[in-house]
Amino acid sequence: MNAHLMSPGEVAARSGMAVSALHFYEREGLISSTRTPGNQRRYRRDVLRRLGFIRVSQRVGIPLGEIREALATLPESRTPTKQDWTRLSRGWRSHLDARIEQLERLRDDLDGCIGCGCLSLRSCTLNNPGDRLAEQGPGPVRLEV
């Protein structure tokens, strides 16, 4: 057997991730494996760095689709290097800034709801973001479910 290949159990032990998570990431196209003649999965050792990259990215709230796209920008889907991580994490800073800004807006809107409970389609900012009913003009409104 190739000494550079690892079984799912070994990868799980080394990465701290469940074997089911490895299968999931593989189905999602974030990692890949080869098969033994007995049809068992084998992973290259550098899968550990990819998994680290995935875990850190998820911790900062990057959606799986964006992680996949980021990994796909690497030539030949190679393992992310320190330089790659630096470049990608810089790009994600703006993503995080936008999320923080959005959450701050939500928090401020929530201030008006605390202790209210009306969930009004007319006056509750959270239940009527962007005041979409205002576009329909004054008068009776049809309740949407």
Ligand code: FES
């Ligand atoms: S619940 Fe009343 S304003 Fe949001």
